[in-house]
Amino acid sequence: MKWPILQAFPSFSPRYLRPFLRLCAQQSALIIGKKLHALILTTGLSATQTSFLLNTLLHFYASCGDILSAQKLFVEIPHSCKDIADWTALMSSFSRQNRPHDALRLFAQMLENSIQIDDVPMVCLFSVCAWLRDVGVGSQGHGCVVKMGFEGKVKVSNAMMDMYGKCGMVREMRRVFDEMKEKNVVSWTVVLDGVLKWEGVRSGRLLFDEMPERNEVAWTIMVVGCVGSGFSKDGFLLLSEMVFHWGFKLNHITLCSLLSACAQSGDVVMGRWVHVYGLKLMGTEMDIMVGTATLDMYAKCGRVDTAVKVFECMPRRNVVSWNAMLSGLAMHGRGRVALDMFPRMIEEVKPDDLTFIAVLSACSHSGLIDQGSYYFDNLESLYGITPKIDHYACMVDLLGRAGRLEDAQTLINQMPIPPNEVVLGSLLGSCNSHGKLQLAERVLQKLTEMNPLNTEYHILLSNMYALAGKRQKANSLRKVLTTKGIRKVPGMSSIHVDGHVHQFSAGDKSHPRTQEIYLMLDDMVRRLRSAGYIPNPASQVFSGSDGIEDDAMDLEEKEQALFSHSEKLAVCFGLLSTKPGTPLYIFKNLRICQDCHAALKIVSKIYYREIVVRDRNRFHCFKQGSCSCCDFW
DNA sequence: CTAGGGTTAG
Numbered sequence: 001m002k003w004p005i006l007q008a009f010p011s012f013s014p015r016y017l018r019p020f021l022r023l024c025a026q027q028s029a030l031i032i033g034k035k036l037h038a039l040i041l042t043t044g045l046s047a048t049q050t051s052f053l054l055n056t057l058l059h060f061y062a063s064c065g066d067i068l069s070a071q072k073l074f075v076e077i078p079h080s081c082k083d084i085a086d087w088t089a090l091m092s093s094f095s096r097q098n099r100p101h102d103a104l105r106l107f108a109q110m111l112e113n114s115i116q117i118d119d120v121p122m123v124c125l126f127s128v129c130a131w132l133r134d135v136g137v138g139s140q141g142h143g144c145v146v147k148m149g150f151e152g153k154v155k156v157s158n159a160m161m162d163m164y165g166k167c168g169m170v171r172e173m174r175r176v177f178d179e180m181k182e183k184n185v186v187s188w189t190v191v192l193d194g195v196l197k198w199e200g201v202r203s204g205r206l207l208f209d210e211m212p213e214r215n216e217v218a219w220t221i222m223v224v225g226c227v228g229s230g231f232s233k234d235g236f237l238l239l240s241e242m243v244f245h246w247g248f249k250l251n252h253i254t255l256c257s258l259l260s261a262c263a264q265s266g267d268v269v270m271g272r273w274v275h276v277y278g279l280k281l282m283g284t285e286m287d288i289m290v291g292t293a294t295l296d297m298y299a300k301c302g303r304v305d306t307a308v309k310v311f312e313c314m315p316r317r318n319v320v321s322w323n324a325m326l327s328g329l330a331m332h333g334r335g336r337v338a339l340d341m342f343p344r345m346i347e348e349v350k351p352d353d354l355t356f357i358a359v360l361s362a363c364s365h366s367g368l369i370d371q372g373s374y375y376f377d378n379l380e381s382l383y384g385i386t387p388k389i390d391h392y393a394c395m396v397d398l399l400g401r402a403g404r405l406e407d408a409q410t411l412i413n414q415m416p417i418p419p420n421e422v423v424l425g426s427l428l429g430s431c432n433s434h435g436k437l438q439l440a441e442r443v444l445q446k447l448t449e450m451n452p453l454n455t456e457y458h459i460l461l462s463n464m465y466a467l468a469g470k471r472q473k474a475n476s477l478r479k480v481l482t483t484k485g486i487r488k489v490p491g492m493s494s495i496h497v498d499g500h501v502h503q504f505s506a507g508d509k510s511h512p513r514t515q516e517i518y519l520m521l522d523d524m525v526r527r528l529r530s531a532g533y534i535p536n537p538a539s540q541v542f543s544g545s546d547g548i549e550d551d552a553m554d555l556e557e558k559e560q561a562l563f564s565h566s567e568k569l570a571v572c573f574g575l576l577s578t579k580p581g582t583p584l585y586i587f588k589n590l591r592i593c594q595d596c597h598a599a600l601k602i603v604s605k606i607y608y609r610e611i612v613v614r615d616r617n618r619f620h621c622f623k624q625g626s627c628s629c630c631d632f633w
Numbered sequence: 634c635t636a637g638g639g640t641t642a643g
Contacts (some may be wrong), residue, residue, distance in 0.1 A: 018636075025637095052634065059637055088638040123639040130640095132639095159640045189641050218643045224642085256643050289643075 018056050025060040033060050034069075051081060058086055062093035070490065075499050084110075088121045100128045104137065119153045122287070126159035133165040151179070158186050160361035165194025185211075189218045196225035201234070216248045224261040239270065243277075250277060252287045259293035266587045266614065268301035269499060271601050273312055275310075286314060292321040299328025302612040302619055319349045326358035332619045333628045335366025353385050360394035364401060366617055367632045372398045389415075393422045394460045400430025401632065405439060421450050427459065432460055438467055455481055455488040475494065493566035493588045498579050504569040507561065511573065520572040525563055531602050535559045536595045567613060575607060583610035591615045 017036065024033035037057055040050060054077045061070035067090075067101050074082075074090055087110050094103035107125055110117060122145055129138035142160055151154045159181050164173035173194050180187060188211045196204035208214070219242040226235030234576040239258070242248045250258070255278050263269035273295050276284060286294075289315040298307035311317070311325045324344045329338040342359060345351060356379060363372030376395050379385045392415050399408040408427055412419050424447050431440035440461055447457045458481050465474035482490070494503040502511065511517060567588055574584035604611050605625035613620045619626035 018634090022637085049634090055635085055637060062638085083637090085637045090638090092638065118637045118638095126639070155640050158642095162640070186641050215641095220642055251642095253642055260643065293643075378640070 017053060021053070021056045023062045025063040028064050030066060031257050033057075033064065045209060048198075051078070052533060055081065055086055056618050059089045062089040065093065067093055067097055067099075073214065084118055085122070086506060087115060088124060092124045093120060095124055095128045095131070098131075100132050103128045117148065119150045119156050122150060122156050123159040126156075126163040130159075130163040130166040133167050135164070135169055137315055138163040139172075141473050152181065152189065153354055154180070154182055154184055157186075158190055161187065161194070162190045162330075165190060165197070168198055170194055170198045184422055185213050185215050185218065188212070189215070189221060192218060193221050193225075196229075198219065201226055201231050203230045205234075208522045216242070216251075219246075219248060220254045221232065224257055227258075227261040227265050227267055227270060228505065230265060232265070232270065232496065233499040235261075235267075236270050236273070236499060239273075250274075250281070252290050255281075255290045256293045259290070259297045263293075263297040263300040265501070266301050266494075266585065267496060267501075268298070268585070269496065271297040271301060277411050284313075284315060288314070288316055288321060292318075292324050295321070296324045296328065299324070299331065300614070302614060302621075304328055304332040304334065304619070317348060319352055319355065322349055322350070323354045323358055326355065326362060330358050330362035330365055330618075332621070333365050333630070335362040335364075335368050335633075338362040338367065339371055351383055352389070353388055355388050356383070356385060357394060360398065363396040363562060364394055365629070365632070367402065367630070369398060369402050369404075389420055389423065390415070392419070393426055397430070399427040400427055401433070403434050405430060405434060405436055419446075421447065421454075424450070428457055428460060432464055435464070435468070437464055440464055459488060489590065491566050491588065491590045491593075493586055495569040495570045495574050495586050496586065497574070502570070502573055504566045504573070506566050507564040507568075508566065508569055511569075513573065513576075516576055517569060517572045521563060521568065524568070524572060524575075527606050528599055528602050531606055533599055533602050535562050536598065536630075555594055560596050565593055565596050568599065569591060571603060571611060574611075575609065583612060586611065586613045588613060588615045591617055592620060597627065597631075601627055 017040065018193065021033060021036060023029075024036065037060075037597065040057075054073055058070055058073040058077065060393050061067075061073060070090055071092055074086060077086060087106065091103050091106045091110075092098070094106060101301075104122065107128075110121065122141060125141045126138060129135070138160075141163075145151060145156055145160065158177055161173045161176050162172070164176065173191060177183070177187065188207075192204060192207050192211070194210060195207050204222065204225050206438075208218070211218060219238070223235045223242065224240045226232070226238060243250065244570060245444050255274055258274045259271060262268065262274065275297070278290050278294065282290070291310065295307040295310040295314075296302070298310060307325065307328050311321065314321060326338045326341065326345070329335070329341075339362065345355070356375060359375055360372050363369070363375070372395070376387070376391065379391065392411065395411055396408045397609050399405070399411065405427070408430065412423060412427070424443050428440055428443045428447065431437070431443060442455050444461045447454070458477055461476045462477040465471070465477065490505050492503055495502050496502075504511065508514075509518075567586055570586045571584060574586070578584065594615055597620065600611055600613070600620075600622045602625065603609070604622035611622040615620070618629065
């Protein structure tokens with residue numbers, strides 16, 4: 001056997017092998033490392049010599065993410081040679097591979113085995129708790145830190161603050177921060193992230209200005225925080241200051257986080273800027289991750305055609321890119337296109353379970369029942385994928401939307417896993433669209449057992465009662481909510497104009513241009529009526545989405561309430577603040593209401609405007625009197 | 634022959 005690699009070692013001994021294995025670990029060169037491991041076992045090193053290498057090998061496998069091999073070595077290492085670093089290597093490997101519970105179990109075993117814990121596993125513990133949002137275990141960890149006197153270790157405190165921040169315990173986080181004698185950029189950055197998330201952009205900005213030192217991470221977090229809270233203009237100003245004044249270069253991680261923030265908030269203006277920056281930085285050799293984030297941004301900002309273009313221009317694509325593309329098409333109701341692309345996908349990459357969530361939801365949003373059933377039935381046999389609860393949820397959705405509620409129920413009964421909230425919530429939604437009151441009652445019962453705090457389901461059923469003329473039942477159901485003191489999430493619609501996000505709630509009068517908006521609304525309703533639109537007060541009760549208590553209203557009031565739904569207000573503002581003929585892009589946090597859906601179809605026609613609405617479920621593109629969802633939602 | 638393990642930005 002000739003191994004060129006052997007010639008690299010003047011003497012085949014741990015002394016030379018160890019640095020080589022470390023290099024493999026650093027570079028994640030799993031194959032080469034494995035060959036070395038094989039050599040070590042076969043080349044006749046003495047048992048003592050080999051045992052000197054076991055820890056290094058463990059570290060190598062742990063850092064390459066080959067947990068199985070790492071675990072095997074962990075068992076093989078004799079007790080006398082196993083120390084804290086070996087435990088920590090394995091634990092951090094679990095945590096990096098998204099197996100937080102295994103990491104926690106290992107930590108518990110360390111305690112059971114009376115291993116003297118030092119600061120490093122503590123950092124790892126907090127990172128796991130942060131990921132799990134488990135402040136219970138996290139604060140126990142805090143206790144350990146105090147007991148063992150690790151508070152002075154900056155990294156430990158940073159990880160601890162991150163844990164508190166991720167869990168929403170801002171006060172705890174700040175307390176730790178204030179008591180730290182020695183802080184570094186990371187400390188400030190962690191706190192900045194938490195404050196932005198839980199106390200808002202204003203407090204975040206104050207903290208940001210106070211920071212003694214800001215690296216590109218801090219800047220990115222600040223910009224993302226602005227964009228995420230609708231402060232688009234401030235975000236953009238900060239981004240240009242970061243790049244042009246301070247000369248920070250954006251790397252692919254920064255680009256991805258910015259793009260994802262733009263996708264979430266619907267900020268296509270900044271999204272485009274970031275896209276262009278990426279193009280200049282990388283040219284046609286666009287990084288796969290950045291390319292994927294870019295197409296995802298365009299899709300989620302309502303520009304699905306641009307998303308397709310970006311996708312087609314990517315020199316290489318992985319399964320994530322394909323999944324993003326397919327689910328983008330699904331959200332836009334382009335189920336047919338998505339299915340046509342699928343054969344091309346399986347030539348390029350191996351589909352995973354997310355792929356089929358995209359495919360099934362594409363079928364569901366486009367009413368392609370047969371195709372959906374086909375893929376679902378063949379998941380295992382053709383693609384080797386065991387259906388998970390989310391796939392069942394898609395199928396229940398698909399059947400339910402199509403009115404096949406019996407089939408949906410049968411499927412739920414056949415599931416090997418008990419149904420979760422998503423599955424039943426989707427079934428309830430279908431009961432609603434198909435007027436199955438009795439089934440809805442049963443489903444609601446189960447849903448309330450699962451999640452007593454969710455108001456949406458009660459409102460849905462209460463609206464169904466109201467629609468069926470059972471006012472008393474409807475009201476008593478609503479009373480249940482009020483006596484429990486639970487308030488529903490208010491419906492909000494927003495629109496980006498000139499770098500600002502304008503947000504509206506139902507009947508909102510807080511906008512500086514309220515007067516003009518309501519004049520426009522009057523005009524709109526008048527023109528809608530003459531175009532044949534009949535307001536549907538039932539859907540005021542029915543939609544429940546924009547939340548106006550409606551017990552005592554007469555018909556006229558109900559109509560008025562209907563007219564001032566948040567999405568209509570946003571459209572009116574859009575009509576009067578953008579150039580004629582330009583499309584309007586509206587974002588709504590809940591599902592679009594049925595009356596608004598009917599109204600916007602006509603608006604798109606009589607105002608010659610394309611109106612794109614992103615609601616919680618999908619996109620609706622209103623154009624010349626019809627909607628891309630084909631009324632199939 | 635004795636180092637090796639960890640935090641923030643998808």
